[in-house]
Amino acid sequence: MTPSERLGLATRAFFLATVVGLAAAFREPRVFQATLVILALGALALASTQFTVIPPRWVYLVEGFLAALVIGATLPEGAMLLPYLMVPALLTGVGGKIVPVVVVSGLEMLALLLALLVGGVETPTQEGIELAAPWAVASLGAGLVGVWLVQLRGTRVAGDEVSYESARRLLSQLRTVARRLSSGLDPVSMADAILAAVHERLGATRAAVFVRTEGGVLAPLGYRGVDAQGVLLPEGPAVDTCWAEMEPVVAVPGNGHGGNGHGPVAAHPHTVLPLRNSARMIGVVVVDLDEPPSHETVVRLMAELDEQAVRLDAALVFDEVRSLATMEERQRLAREIHDGVAQEIASLGYLVDDLAATSAGEEHRGRLHSLRGEISRVVSELRLSIFDLRSEISPAAGLGSALSDYVRAVGARSGLTVHLTLDEAPTRLRGEVEMELLRITQEAVTNARKHANARNLWVDCRIQPPYARISVEDDGGGLGPPREDSYGMKIMRERAERIDARLEIGPRNGTHGTQGTKVAVTVGAEPTRGS
Amino acid sequence: MSAPEPLSVLLVDDHELIRQGLARAFERSEGFSVVGEAGSVKEGIALAEELDPAVVVTDVRLPDGTGLDLVRHLRQASDTVGIVVLTMYAGDDQLFGALEAGASAFVAKDSPSDDVIAAARHASVSPRSFAAADLAGAMRRRLSPSGPQLSARETEVLKLLAEGLGVAAISRQLFVSESTAKTHISKIYEKLGAANRAQAIMIAIRSGLLSDEPL
Structure with missing residues (x-):
């Protein structure tokens, strides 16, 4: 249950509990009936926001309109139900926008007026309006307060506290991962999880995960299926289209991508799924399928992949940062050895050369020569160490x-x-x-x-x-x-x-x-x- | 000694102990006299202009730049100055860097000072030639198969290309998909620096990857 759903449940429950209590206390049958209707309406609205795909905004709109009609028809006895009008407005307001709040409150007022004019048999319209107007305005106010609350929280999110908190969380995660190295943010096991999901959802015979590397090349992170390595390649029009549009490209059998369709193997229909993190592509999943998947399956799988892609992206970035930091440290170490101990030992060598050249004794000279040999050996070891430290792989x-x-x-x-x-x-x-x-x-x-x-x-x-x-x-x-x-x-x-x-x-x-x-x-x- | 005038030497290295050691070695041997010592590229250039030395011995890594810049500068100014590059770095690219910059000799810092003296002597005699230990080995490494290195699969594909087979035929022969065959081919072109099949085959024959005997 999301926070806004919890809020919906809480506000409705609060108002209805109060109202049912009051209605029972006053023993007004019409009000009691209306209360039951509102209760049903609230429950229905709650269920709609939670279990259907109807946007909550529309649910609140209808709820407000119907509740206002029912309450308007029971006036003046039903006046104790009027506070309920604040519920849909407040919930709409929590959505963060002012216009929908105004629309909901406006519709509630319209419904109240309609009910008073048409259905309010025993109620003089004047009295009804006097009863309802303050609560209609209060509902507008409640909605606006909702908007204000959300905006208040929103600014705090962008402010310090939360960003510090998320930075701290990231750093402590980094520390854990740095300690245990590849276990926490391991791109390969994440790729395996993605392949498992693809296999499960699509029944793919073969699948491969490719991620973008520094040089812009797509590097494979994992394969699944027999001979996947030979068949699934990060290239072809399907991959290009998927990369450009950031949407899945579902291939139709017989209309094989790649090659001109002559060879026996070339007609494989590869489906390509994007791995994206918000507006950025981080890789693709190339899939080999026996039959094309249904649209819903792809949509559901993509929702899962989008979530995995964010994690994978983090892992890849972390890896990159780590290797950059290591590389920098190695370069620094190479410089340090080069400028420090290596030069000092080399100059000792020249000193020994000098001693050997000016030494009189044959035996003494022999010893100095073997010492020079040792020094040369040490310096050439250091040279190779510097060479090792400096060597890199060109992109x-x-x-x-x-x-x-x-x-x-x-x-x-x-x-x-x-x-x-x-x-x-x-x-x-x-x-x-x-x-x-x-x-x-x-x-x-x-x-x-x-x-x-x-x-x-x-x-x-x-x-x-x-x-x-x-x-x-x-x-x-x-x-x-x-x-x-x-x-x-x-x-x-x-x-x-x-x-x-x-x-x-x-x-x-x-x-x-x-x-x-x-x-x-x-x-x-x-x-x-x-x- | 009735020797001719000694050859003037300028030492460029940011490590004083190295300069001292080298200076002692030059003073000890006949025919050299160290006229100046510099610790940076800038100082080196200034002193070279002022002193007009016969031989400059320079380190590669200097605080304000690379010794190769100094070499380039000196070589541009003079065809007759002998230049010895002295370095702690290993790797063939260092040697070739010195060669390309216009140095006369290349000596590693693990070599005894006699080698530096010998290199300086060579540099003063023939400044426009190039001497280095294992120069031949480095040349061989640069020219021989290490240049373009094809994998076993790529060599196979290259042979089939030379036989005149098309992409489809190659993919059938090797039991791979056409796109795989295409990838191999484009990788071969890339490695050989070729734009098309004919060029690739020519380069491959020239660099010994394919024999030019009739197949």
Whole structure:
């Protein structure tokens, strides 16, 4: 029950209770009958506002008119019923507009006059008007007070208290979410909920949720149904129309969107539903249906989707903010290392060079040379750390090329032979997921480079959004038992958790013995293949 | 020593310890004399104009801009000044940035000071050439398959395109929808920077993604 419905019930109940009591006390049969009629009228009006789609404004209008007719006919004995006229006017006033209030009160006055002129047999019209006029005016007043109350509250909503309150609520939610990371505002599980709703309402055979990413590309967030990944794409005239008009586009079977309808697969009728947050599109749901849904089904589903879309939008914005903040922090950290400790150690290196050059003893010089070697190693580690911290994924290129650039650059610098395979679908992963996958790969490569004493590095990427699997294998010494809980492993685990990815770390099943380590990260469900 | 006049060196780096270390290294080696030290792009430009050094050694990250701006400025003013870019940053794009700005040599800050001296010597002798460690590797990385990288599926589609198949035929052959095939094709064009099929095939052959033998 909404607040205005509660108000409707309360005011009617109050007035009728008073009036019934009075009517019973005066034992006036006509007034008692009229009271019963008004009681029925009130109940009917209450039911209409709550259970039908008739706008409440019209309900109050009719209620006021009929109540005034009934009461007018019972005057002068029914004068105690006159206060009831304030109920429809007040309820109309709570709607927030003055004109409807004036209309309702005007109609009530008209009805009273009509009843007095036509039906008021025993009542001299003059006396009736004298009785009714104050209450008719009071009803207008009650309506205006209703309007004023709403406006008063409205200004307070726009004012500080409420906005502070909502900001506080948002922030505390943010804090909770930031603590538990992906659990509270997780776009992927929200997409799953949307897919479940679409499946349930429309009986969709396949469905996919796509959301707009920073570069304007539509990235898949979730798929449902056999081979959905291969069939449902965020493109075609239906998607364009849906995006432009922000309304669902229901496809007719046989009139397939996309392609010229020659191929056996091209005639799939895709229905496209918008995911919108007020006047903004945040994504689309592409649906594959056996038969077109009824209009009512779509309307009901859209009501549900609109609600989900708001939540999804919040989750996506939160993700974006988080990754922006992280990125900024990483850049800052890179600058700090670059300008601080890295330069200091590098200058120590020059100092050692100087000492070695001016040193007389052969043995002493040898020691200084090996010290210089160590310093150079530390500085080049720092250089690579700065490189890691600064590396980003360009909106145009995507994870695949960022990964291959990184792996090749690092491989070249550390003398590793890199074997890279890359299978990347045309669609993109979400920016946050791409970022975390790149970071996990960086960490895995760093581990192989630093600790494993490896010569070869195999990096295998399969990116089929929202599914992706990246494995990094080396032929180095492998993990000793204590390394399982190393800092690097912990960071990878945390990153994987953040995007709900699965991380496997273990010995590599190499063909030349079982030396080496394998780190694999998987996000999303592996696409099912129908054909 | 009856050596010819020493080569004048200007050091540009905002870290004093680095400048000191380098200055010591230059003073130690024969044939150089550090005539000035600057901590910013602006100072560097002013001192270079005033001192007309034979070699400028500059950091990339400076408080008021990038050392590459300084390099560009110096190179525009003079064809004969030797310019050594010294950086903490890793990554091939740094190296190519220095090359494009007109530097004569590129040295990382993890290299011993002897490398900086050697680079300065090279820069003074042939300022319009370019020397860097692993330059060949960086060139290879830039030219070789890393350029356009096609996925396994895209390579398949590219081969079929080269065979002269149409979209419908490709989609049938690969058991995908026509729109999927179209997406692959447009992605291939995008990656290769091609406007049409003929161009895509030409670029693919040139960059070694397709062999030019008759299929």
